[in-house]
Amino acid sequence: MEKISSGKIELLAPARDFAAAVAAVDYGADAVYMGGARFGARQAAGNTTEQIARAVEYAHRYGVRIHATLNTLLWDDELGEAERQARELIAAGVDALIVQDMALRRMNLPVELHASTQMCNRTPEGVRFLADAGFARVILERNLTLEEIRAICRATTAEVECFVHGAICVGYSGRCFLSRSMSARSGNRGACSQPCRLTYDLTDGRGRTYLQGRHLLSVRDLNLSEHLGELIDAGVSSFKIEGRLKDLTYIRNVVAYYRRAVDKALAARPQLQRASVGESRPDFDPDPSKSFTRGESEYFFAGKCAGVASFDTPKAVGERIGRVARVERNAFRLENPEGVQLASGDGICFRSEAGFVGTNVNAVEGARIVPNRMEGIRPGAEVYRNYDRLFTLRVERSRTRRVIPATARVETWEDGVRITFTDCEGFTAAAERHLALETARNPEANAASLRQQAARSGDTIFEVRDVELRGTERFVPASLLAELRREGLDRLLAARMARRFEHRILPENPAARYPSERLAAEENVTNRLAEAFYRDHGVQRIERGLDLAPTTAGHPVMRTAYCIRREIGECLKEHPRLRGELWLERGRHRYRLEFDCVRCEMSLVDASEERNEKKPNK
Structure with missing residues (x-):
C-alpha cells in the first residue's frame, strides 16, 4: 500500500x-x-x-x-x-x-x-x-x-x-x-456559460459535415x-x-x-x-x-477509452426503466412490467430522432402508463426515469440526525450527585449538585430511573449508549437529574467547540523551482503578485494571461484528454476513415481540432476570426 x-x-x-x-x-x-x-x-x-x-x-x-x-x-x-x-x-x-x-x-x-x-x-x-x-x-x-x-x-x-x-x-x-x-463570461472568473454542453457540427472545415447538431463535447x-x-x-x-x-x-x-x-x-x-x-x-x-446525473461514468480512471460522452443530451437522463412494447392512443406499455415501477408524477424521457424528449407520468394503470404527452414514444423506444417522485419525497421529508456516541456515569453519595459524560473522542464534562440525598426506598427502581434519565439526550448532537451507576442507594429526583443531564451535555458540547483544529500552515520555500521556464498565455498569469511568484521560482518568460486578452482568436481554448476521434471510432492510431482536418462549428464560432497522439490529447483552436478561410466546396 x-x-x-x-x-x-x-x-x-x-x-x-x-x-x-x-x-x-x-x-x-x-x-x-x-x-x-x-x-x-x-x-x-x-x-x-x-x-x-x-x-x-x-x-x-x-x-x-x-x-x-x-x-x-x-x-x-x-x-x-x-x-x-x-x-x-x-x-x-x-x-x-x-x-x-x-x-x-x-x-x-x-x-x-x-x-x-x-x-x-x-x-x-x-x-x-x-x-x-x-x-x-x-x-x-x-x-x-x-x-x-x-x-x-x-x-x-x-x-x-x-x-x-x-x-x-x-x-x-x-x-x-x-x-x-x-x-x-470566463470559467476562470467563476462565470462559465458551459458551452461544452451545447450542440456542434463536426466538419472538414470546407463544407462537408460528418455529424450535425450533436453534443460533441458533453x-x-x-x-x-x-x-x-x-x-x-x-x-x-x-x-x-x-x-x-x-x-x-x-x-x-x-x-x-x-x-x-x-x-x-x-x-x-x-x-x-x-x-x-x-x-x-x-x-x-x-x-x-x-439525483441529477447525465449518466454514470468512470471516465478515464482505468485508462483513456471511448464511451464517455453523451452526444444526445447534456441533461439528466436518469435510470433506465425498460423498453416500450406497445403504443396506444394516449398510453404505452413496457416490455417488462414486473421491473422498476413508475408512479404518477414521475419524470420520464425517451430517445427520439430529435434527441431525448421528456414528459411526466399522469397515471399508472397496472402495466399501462399514461404520460402527459406522447411525443417521441414509439415501440422499441428506451424509457428512462429522470425524476422519481416518491423517492424525492422520502429524501425531502428525511429527518436524519448526526449523533456522536457518548457514555454517562452517575455517582451519588450522602450529600451530592454528579453526572459525567464522555464522547467517542474522549472529550468529557460533568455537572454536579451538593445537597442531602435520602436513601432510596426501592434501590432497583431508583437505579432504573437514574439509567433512563441519564440516557436521554433529546435534540442534542449526542447519543448516550451506556450508563454506569455508582451508588444507587441514594434517591435523586428525576427533575434534578434531568437538569444535570442538560447542563452536562451543554458542557460537553462546549468542550468539543473549544478544541483547536490542527492546520498545516506551510511556508513558501524560495528554493523551489517551477517545472518550466516559460508560462504561455493559456496558463493565465493575470496580476503582478502572481507574476512575481513565478519569477521568484525560476520562470524566465511569462506571456500575458489569455483572460486579459480582448480575443481568444488563434489560441487553443481547450486542451483535453477527451478525444472526439476516439469517441466516434476514428482514432488516428487505428487506421481511421476520416483523414485531414476536423472542425467543430456552431453558428459563427469555428474551432480547429488538433490531435497530439503522443500525449493522447485533443485541443480546440479558436478559428472564428480567421480571415483567409477556404471557400466551401460546391
Whole structure:
C-alpha cells in the first residue's frame, strides 16, 4: 500500500449555502467546501462571511472542517479586496482556502492553502512544486487515470484530493477558454456559460459535415464509488463530490451514499480512520442514480477509452426503466412490467430522432402508463426515469440526525450527585449538585430511573449508549437529574467547540523551482503578485494571461484528454476513415481540432476570426 499523508480519510461535500452545509454535515460529510461572497469558481454559490461563520460553528461540533473557495483569477485592482475577503473568512474560522491564483500565496495568510483543481494539477512535477511552495493539499484534475494519480501521490508530501462524483469539466481545469471565446463570461472568473454542453457540427472545415447538431463535447458524470479503496491505496486522502449549485435533495442523497462507500473502504483498512466523528443514519436508501446525473461514468480512471460522452443530451437522463412494447392512443406499455415501477408524477424521457424528449407520468394503470404527452414514444423506444417522485419525497421529508456516541456515569453519595459524560473522542464534562440525598426506598427502581434519565439526550448532537451507576442507594429526583443531564451535555458540547483544529500552515520555500521556464498565455498569469511568484521560482518568460486578452482568436481554448476521434471510432492510431482536418462549428464560432497522439490529447483552436478561410466546396 502506498503512503498516505495522514491517517485520516475525508469525504468532502459541496454546499451552495448554509442550509446545504448543514445537510452535508448531517448526512455524513467530513468536510464541506463553499464559496465566499466573491472570487469563487461558482458565482451563483456565493455566501456572506456571516453565513460561512454559521456553517463553521455547526460543522466544528462534529470535527467537520469548512473549506472556502477563492479559486478564480484576480486582476491587479482586485488584489486588495481579495485579501480582505480572505482574512474575513479566516476570522470566521474556515479551516482552509481553496485557491487558483498564486497572488493569494503571496499574501502571508494565516491559513491552510489548498491548490484548486483550477491550477490544472495533473503531473507529478507540478504537484511536487506546489507542495514545496507551501500548499498543504493539491486537488487533482479530473482527466487522470489511476496510474497517473498513483504517480502523483508518490511524488508529493501534500495531501491529495480528487473528485469522485459529479459533473466533469471536459477541458483541463483552469486551461479552458471556450466560454470566454463565445462571450465575456470566463470559467476562470467563476462565470462559465458551459458551452461544452451545447450542440456542434463536426466538419472538414470546407463544407462537408460528418455529424450535425450533436453534443460533441458533453461528457457523462463521474461515479467512482466502486474504486474508493483503490484510490486510498494509491495515496488519496480526500474524496470530493462536485455540486456547489445542486439542491438539498442531491446533497442528502449523494453524501449519504458516499458515506456508506467510504466507510466500507475504511472497514477493510483498520489502520485508517475517517476525518470526523458522528453517525448518520438516513431514513431512506441512498441511490445517486435518482439525483441529477447525465449518466454514470468512470471516465478515464482505468485508462483513456471511448464511451464517455453523451452526444444526445447534456441533461439528466436518469435510470433506465425498460423498453416500450406497445403504443396506444394516449398510453404505452413496457416490455417488462414486473421491473422498476413508475408512479404518477414521475419524470420520464425517451430517445427520439430529435434527441431525448421528456414528459411526466399522469397515471399508472397496472402495466399501462399514461404520460402527459406522447411525443417521441414509439415501440422499441428506451424509457428512462429522470425524476422519481416518491423517492424525492422520502429524501425531502428525511429527518436524519448526526449523533456522536457518548457514555454517562452517575455517582451519588450522602450529600451530592454528579453526572459525567464522555464522547467517542474522549472529550468529557460533568455537572454536579451538593445537597442531602435520602436513601432510596426501592434501590432497583431508583437505579432504573437514574439509567433512563441519564440516557436521554433529546435534540442534542449526542447519543448516550451506556450508563454506569455508582451508588444507587441514594434517591435523586428525576427533575434534578434531568437538569444535570442538560447542563452536562451543554458542557460537553462546549468542550468539543473549544478544541483547536490542527492546520498545516506551510511556508513558501524560495528554493523551489517551477517545472518550466516559460508560462504561455493559456496558463493565465493575470496580476503582478502572481507574476512575481513565478519569477521568484525560476520562470524566465511569462506571456500575458489569455483572460486579459480582448480575443481568444488563434489560441487553443481547450486542451483535453477527451478525444472526439476516439469517441466516434476514428482514432488516428487505428487506421481511421476520416483523414485531414476536423472542425467543430456552431453558428459563427469555428474551432480547429488538433490531435497530439503522443500525449493522447485533443485541443480546440479558436478559428472564428480567421480571415483567409477556404471557400466551401460546391
